[in-house]
Amino acid sequence: MDLPEITRKRISQFLAEGKRLDGRKPLDYRKIEIETGISKNAEGSARVKLGDTEVLVGVKIDVATPYTDHEGEGTLITTTELLPMSSPRFEPGPPGIESVETARIIDRGIRESGFIDFEKLCIKKGEKVYSIMLDIYSINYDGNLIDAGNIAAIAALKTAKLPKYNEETGKVEYGVLTNKPVPLTDKLPINITFHKIGEKILVDPSAEEEESSEARVSFALTRGEKKGEMLINAAQKGEGKIFTQEEMFKILDIVEEKYIEIEEKLKDVKN
Amino acid sequence: MAYTKRFDGRKFDEPREMEAKVGVIKNADGSAMFRFGDTIAVAAVYGPKLFHPQHMQNPQKGVLRCNYDMLSFSVNERKKPGTSRRSQEISKVTEWALSSVVNLDSYKNTVVDVHIMILQANASTRCAGINAAALALAHAGISMKELVSSVSIGKIDDKLVVDVIKEEEDYEDGEGATDIAMAFMSKSGDIALLQLDGKIRPAELKEAIKLGEKTSKDIYELQKKALKKIGEES
Amino acid sequence: MIKTETEETESKRELIVPGEAIIKGKDYLPGDGARREGEEIIATRFGLSDISGRLVKVIPLSGIYMPRIGNVVIGRVIDMTFNGWIIDIKAPYLAFLPLAECPKYVRGDLSEYHDIGDMICCKVLSFRGKGVDLTIMGRGLGKLEDGMIIYINSNKVPRVIGRDGSMINLIKEETKCEIVVGQNGLIWISGKTIEEELKAKEAILFVVEKSFVGGLTEKVKEYFGGKK
Numbered sequence: 194m195d196l197p198e199i200t201r202k203r204i205s206q207f208l209a210e211g212k213r214l215d216g217r218k219p220l221d222y223r224k225i226e227i228e229t230g231i232s233k234n235a236e237g238s239a240r241v242k243l244g245d246t247e248v249l250v251g252v253k254i255d256v257a258t259p260y261t262d263h264e265g266e267g268t269l270i271t272t273t274e275l276l277p278m279s280s281p282r283f284e285p286g287p288p289g290i291e292s293v294e295t296a297r298i299i300d301r302g303i304r305e306s307g308f309i310d311f312e313k314l315c316i317k318k319g320e321k322v323y324s325i326m327l328d329i330y331s332i333n334y335d336g337n338l339i340d341a342g343n344i345a346a347i348a349a350l351k352t353a354k355l356p357k358y359n360e361e362t363g364k365v366e367y368g369v370l371t372n373k374p375v376p377l378t379d380k381l382p383i384n385i386t387f388h389k390i391g392e393k394i395l396v397d398p399s400a401e402e403e404e405s406s407e408a409r410v411s412f413a414l415t416r417g418e419k420k421g422e423m424l425i426n427a428a429q430k431g432e433g434k435i436f437t438q439e440e441m442f443k444i445l446d447i448v449e450e451k452y453i454e455i456e457e458k459l460k461d462v463k464n
Numbered sequence: 465m466a467y468t469k470r471f472d473g474r475k476f477d478e479p480r481e482m483e484a485k486v487g488v489i490k491n492a493d494g495s496a497m498f499r500f501g502d503t504i505a506v507a508a509v510y511g512p513k514l515f516h517p518q519h520m521q522n523p524q525k526g527v528l529r530c531n532y533d534m535l536s537f538s539v540n541e542r543k544k545p546g547t548s549r550r551s552q553e554i555s556k557v558t559e560w561a562l563s564s565v566v567n568l569d570s571y572k573n574t575v576v577d578v579h580i581m582i583l584q585a586n587a588s589t590r591c592a593g594i595n596a597a598a599l600a601l602a603h604a605g606i607s608m609k610e611l612v613s614s615v616s617i618g619k620i621d622d623k624l625v626v627d628v629i630k631e632e633e634d635y636e637d638g639e640g641a642t643d644i645a646m647a648f649m650s651k652s653g654d655i656a657l658l659q660l661d662g663k664i665r666p667a668e669l670k671e672a673i674k675l676g677e678k679t680s681k682d683i684y685e686l687q688k689k690a691l692k693k694i695g696e697e698s
Numbered sequence: 699m700i701k702t703e704t705e706e707t708e709s710k711r712e713l714i715v716p717g718e719a720i721i722k723g724k725d726y727l728p729g730d731g732a733r734r735e736g737e738e739i740i741a742t743r744f745g746l747s748d749i750s751g752r753l754v755k756v757i758p759l760s761g762i763y764m765p766r767i768g769n770v771v772i773g774r775v776i777d778m779t780f781n782g783w784i785i786d787i788k789a790p791y792l793a794f795l796p797l798a799e800c801p802k803y804v805r806g807d808l809s810e811y812h813d814i815g816d817m818i819c820c821k822v823l824s825f826r827g828k829g830v831d832l833t834i835m836g837r838g839l840g841k842l843e844d845g846m847i848i849y850i851n852s853n854k855v856p857r858v859i860g861r862d863g864s865m866i867n868l869i870k871e872e873t874k875c876e877i878v879v880g881q882n883g884l885i886w887i888s889g890k891t892i893e894e895e896l897k898a899k900e901a902i903l904f905v906v907e908k909s910f911v912g913g914l915t916e917k918v919k920e921y922f923g924g925k926k
Contacts, residue, residue, distance in 0.1 A: 197774055197817050198817070199817055199843065199845055200847050234585065235537035238537060245490050249583070251536060253542035272536075274546075277531065278489060278492065279508075280491050281510055326536070326542055328545060330535060333490050493760070493761065513790050573791070602743075604760060605759070607716075607743055609742065610716055610717025610740075611715060687715075695759055696713065698760070
């Protein structure tokens with residue numbers, strides 16, 4: 194959109210040599226900074242910086258009626274707002290496809306991984322369950338909002354506490370937190386997004402690199418039952434160009450390694 | 465029972481701890497954060513820039529657009545993401561307050577966008593938003609007559625208080641709670657915003673305005689300091 | 699004591715915010731970023747106050763680029779009409795490069811000369827209302843190829859160029875790159891290798907970020923010394 198053609202050419206020429214303009218190697222993430230408990234009125238919250246990309250995520254918890262096909266399980270709603278304050282690229286107004294897709298990719302990874310123990314969020318089967326609302330906001334955009342939002346979502350959930358539920362009124366007493374965390378498992382739903390520029394595969398693109406990207410694919414992984422085993426819970430290929438099978442296989446060869454790297458960063462995030 | 469002591473122990477004419485920081489959003493042409501205690505607002509300015517579509521352009525002066533919103537989790541009870549009637553109205557009064565200081569004549573045919581986001585709310589959010597926005601506009605190098613500083617004054621029962629918090633807004637005893645949001649131009653003391661909700665006598669409102677102006681001077685000093693700090697760094 | 703003009707201006711530069719009084723006195727004249735109110739000259743922009751003789755102005759530290767006649771700028775072709783190109787120069791207005799302002803005679807398809815996405819170094823010919831006209835008649839103007847474009851705030855351009863081009867010449871020498879600095883903050887860097895271009899980019903960003911104004915050239919020399 195805004196990237197000069199000659200700069201795009203440089204990005205791709207340099208990548209062909211295995212180098213990036215900011216000095217990283219193709220499979221390097223930028224510096225990840227995670228800060229939790231940033232909002233007093235949220236049940237859980239986090240700010241994540243991935244280089245110059247910054248996102249805020251908040252967890253709000255309410256009680257609701259469960260879905261009829263999952264009577265004994267709590268619910269999860271994930272939204273993403275790409276704020277116009279975070280980049281001239283984003284227009285005010287209702288969420289566009291970019292924010293909808295980001296929210297859905299993150300939502301699927303969390304939902305399928307078993308990270309949230311939905312059964313433990315049930316208060317009374319068929320009647321009352323906890324409902325988790327996960328809202329992701331971009332504050333400054335410099336590429337890779339999917340992975341940044343995902344990391345922040347995990348950090349916010351890990352540090353969230355259930356609000357006090359008043360059985361008589363059937364409502365949540367906001368502002369009064371219990372010391373009970375959200376029932377989580379150790380299966381972190383980590384999303385790794387890969388991009389293709391020319392014939393090279395890279396992770397964690399800057400805004401300039403994201404603009405040069407020809408194709409992307411996101412994999413949400415979690416740890417399986419067996420030691421060392423990993424499972425893919427969600428995948429999404431985006432943008433109009435293709436990956437060859439060879440490229441896709443190469444990505445699948447490295448995705449577990451990247452999972453461990455991000456998992457390590459999230460280790461210190463505790464309730 | 466009369467309101468003799470504030471919920472958070474502050475003096476009646478004492479604002480909460482205030483903080484101002486300029487340059488918080490890298491992509492923006494200008495940005496700032498302003499905090500009254502637990503109420504935190506950030507503002508980002510983009511522009512002056514090309515105004516699309518062309519028929520919206522004003523050949524005589526620039527257009528200032530404000531967009532105030534709150535994070536869904538900035539309040540206890542989750543706010544549905546996206547605009548509401550409340551946020552639309554606040555956006556408009558903020559736009560008017562800022563239009564009174566911005567020299568829009570210098571920016572014919574263009575638009576200046578001001579985005580305000582409340583990160584955490586405990587009343588006085590529009591005031592924090594205006595303070596942050598004024599800083600962001602100056603930081604973006606926009607031509608302004610002067611700065612603008614905003615504060616809320618409350619009448620809680622029969623007492624005038626500076627910088628209202630949520631508990632005070634909800635006060636129901638005696639004469640109840642009146643919340644008055646106001647903004648003053650930093651040099652002239654002219655009124656750029658006045659919004660009131662409650663019950664107050666005209667004579668009391670005069671007093672409230674004087675109290676507001678007094679506090680706005682402190683806010684202005686803080687705003688000035690925050691701008692000069694970023695100036696020294698650039 | 700007789701002061702030189704530069705000494706006088708530098709001693710009086712102070713950070714100033716809109717609405718603040720810069721100086722009092724009927725003799726002073728408000729220049730850019732300033733207005734008169736009664737006895738006082740008041741700032742209308744955030745920046746450094748500058749008093750030279752009777753003229754009082756504010757040197758802005760931030761803000762969008764506003765075109766001025768004679769400025770050399772770098773822009774991107776975003777569209778074509780039957781008689782020229784529409785150029786984005788990162789200003790609040792789009793600019794137009796008419797066919798008549800090209801040194802070569804072009805017939806047929808305009809895109810063979812300048813295509814959408816091309817970066818062009820132009821000079822601002824006129825600026826009226828919202829119309830900015832450009833020309834590429836002149837030395838060093840025209841299409842920029844093979845290199846990279848970086849962006850800096852246009853207010854930092856004088857610092858990057860330095861007195862009589864001393865700073866930019868130093869960076870060119872040290873990095874062996876060709877560099878064109880547009881007054882609008884777009885900079886084109888072209889070297890034999892991408893590494894050289896990145897070295898130049900880093901040096902420029904170093905200059906932009908350093909707040910110490912005095913002895914900056916020396917600091918940059920040291921910077922290159924340490925880099926080798």
